[in-house]
Amino acid sequence: MTSALTHGIKVTVTSQYVPQQSSPQGKRYVFAYTVKIQNEGSTAAQLKTRHWIITDGNGKVEEVRGPGVVGQQPLLRPGEQFEYTSGCVLETPRGSMRGSYQMFRQDGSSFDAQIAPFSLALPYSLN
Numbered sequence: 001m002t003s004a005l006t007h008g009i010k011v012t013v014t015s016q017y018v019p020q021q022s023s024p025q026g027k028r029y030v031f032a033y034t035v036k037i038q039n040e041g042s043t044a045a046q047l048k049t050r051h052w053i054i055t056d057g058n059g060k061v062e063e064v065r066g067p068g069v070v071g072q073q074p075l076l077r078p079g080e081q082f083e084y085t086s087g088c089v090l091e092t093p094r095g096s097m098r099g100s101y102q103m104f105r106q107d108g109s110s111f112d113a114q115i116a117p118f119s120l121a122l123p124y125s126l127n
Contacts, residue, residue: 004116008041009076009103013118018087027091031120034085035069037101037113039076045103045113046075047082052099052115057092069101088120095120 003012014034021030039045052064067073074082088097098117104110 002116002118004114005040006113007045007103007111008039008043008078009045009101009113010036010038010040011101011113011115012036012038013097013115015097015118015120017120017122024093029090029093029095029120029122030087031090031095032085032087033097033118033120034083035115036081036083037074037076038081039078042078043105043107044075044077045105047073047101047113048104048110049102050099051102051112052097054088054090054097055095056090057094060091090120093122 001012001014003010016032018030018032022028049067050069054062070084076082096117096119099115100112102110103113
């Protein structure tokens with residue numbers, strides 16, 4: 001589990017390997033990750049866009065940008081949180097992800113809430 005705190009927005013991520021959807025022979029490794037976004041600040045903020053940087057075990061980098069998360073653009077008031085689970089597919093048994101969410105305040109200001117790097121790895125490939 002990794003977490004980062006930016007301007008009162010705390011992003012925590014846990015990841016896991018999904019063997020049922022993976023096919024190592026076909027170089028298909030599926031990982032699920034659960035993200036919890038908490039507003040620990042004193043001002044509401046709305047998640048508008050996401051930016052992911054996904055790196056596989058061979059160093060291949062893929063960037064993903066888009067509106068919201070899982071089809072939503074949650075508004076988080078102070079003390080509120082939003083949690084969702086998504087996934088990614090790698091060609092290698094290990095990799096990592098990091099990124100940011102672009103957050104908007106009601107006063108018109110915006111900032112990038114950081115997503116700390118986290119690893120994607122088969123349970124037995126960490127040692």
